[in-house]
Amino acid sequence: MALRLDRLLASQGPWSRKEAKGLIKAGRVRVGDRVARRPEERVDPLATPVFVDGEPLAYRRHRHVLVHKPPGVLSATRDPRAPTVLDLVPEELRRRDLGLAGRLDKDAEGLVLLTTDGELAHRLTHPRWKVEKVYEVLLDAPVGEAEARAFAEGLAGFAPAELLPLPGARARVILREGKHHQVKRMFRAVGRRVLRLLRVRLGPLELGDLPRGAARALSDDEEAALYRAVGL
Ligand code: URA
Numbered sequence: 001m002a003l004r005l006d007r008l009l010a011s012q013g014p015w016s017r018k019e020a021k022g023l024i025k026a027g028r029v030r031v032g033d034r035v036a037r038r039p040e041e042r043v044d045p046l047a048t049p050v051f052v053d054g055e056p057l058a059y060r061r062h063r064h065v066l067v068h069k070p071p072g073v074l075s076a077t078r079d080p081r082a083p084t085v086l087d088l089v090p091e092e093l094r095r096r097d098l099g100l101a102g103r104l105d106k107d108a109e110g111l112v113l114l115t116t117d118g119e120l121a122h123r124l125t126h127p128r129w130k131v132e133k134v135y136e137v138l139l140d141a142p143v144g145e146a147e148a149r150a151f152a153e154g155l156a157g158f159a160p161a162e163l164l165p166l167p168g169a170r171a172r173v174i175l176r177e178g179k180h181h182q183v184k185r186m187f188r189a190v191g192r193r194v195l196r197l198l199r200v201r202l203g204p205l206e207l208g209d210l211p212r213g214a215a216r217a218l219s220d221d222e223e224a225a226l227y228r229a230v231g232l
Contacts, residue, residue, distance in 0.1 A: 001045075001046060003043060004043075005029065005038070005042070005043050006020040006021045007020075009024075009029065010096070013052070014095065016096065024039045028053050029050065029051065029052055062115065062116045064113060065114045065115070065215050065217055066216055067114060067214075068109070068110065068112075068213060069088070069108070069111075070213050071107050071109050073088065075112055088213055088214070088215045093215065093216075093217055097116045099114065099115065099116070100121065101114070101120065102125045102178055102202070105197070108199065109198050110135075111199045111205065111207040112199075113202055113205065120232060123230035127159065127176065127177035130176040131176065131202065131229055131230060132203060133175045133199060133202055134172065134173070134174050134175075134199070135173045135174075135197055136166075136170065136172055136197075136198045137172075137183060137187070137197050138195045138196035139169040139193065139194060140169065140193040140195055143163065143171050143190070147165070155186060155190070156188075156189040162174040169195075184197070204228075
């Protein structure tokens with residue numbers, strides 16, 4: 001699978017095609033044990049290692065990054081006014097084609113997935129694939145069995161969801177669709193206001209102890225489980 005060297009670099013790293021050409025012209029790219037000079041050279045990255053500034057380019061068709069979004073950060077990849085989840089992704093994990101697999105409100109926090117695989121993102125967010133989204137919420141007043149029943153029956157036009165009341169005014173919610181402001185709207189329908197919303201799971205992916213504001217690549221096992229969850 002031979003690719004043009006400048007294209008290969010632009011598809012794997014943070015560089016544009018123009019920047020990739022610049023790296024090659026500056027002698028900063030090695031193919032095997034020789035310095036590459038021609039951006040149009042065709043290279044098979046699975047057969048021959050490529051290095052940029054001496055660092056091996058790990059060839060991956062796709063990149064998936066899990067981010068712990070803090071409140072105040074936008075679920076977007078660029079915005080002129082506010083920080084975005086892409087700003088939290090370290091340089092070595094960045095790719096220009098990273099996009100969002102689902103969004104959280106600006107004031108919400110927790111697990112957000114960025115991926116270069118558009119079909120994967122589509123399936124993770126489309127209700128047809130029924131991928132579970134799990135949220136922990138803090139409410140303005142406790143909930144109990146009556147509210148759990150209302151969620152289970154499906155309210156305010158939303159599909160049935162699981163509501164597990166927790167001590168205090170806290171609860172855990174499991175959705176299999178992801179409509180705009182859905183958790184807040186479902187609680188509003190039973191007379192509660194969401195004060196804090198944290199997404200802790202997306203399908204097989206757990207937020208775990210990833211610190212707020214941090215980002216990491218998925219492990220191979222997580223990636224395989226994610227693809228299995230949406231039949232890919
Ligand atoms: N439901 C909401 O109301 N907001 C989110 O960010 C996610 C789910």
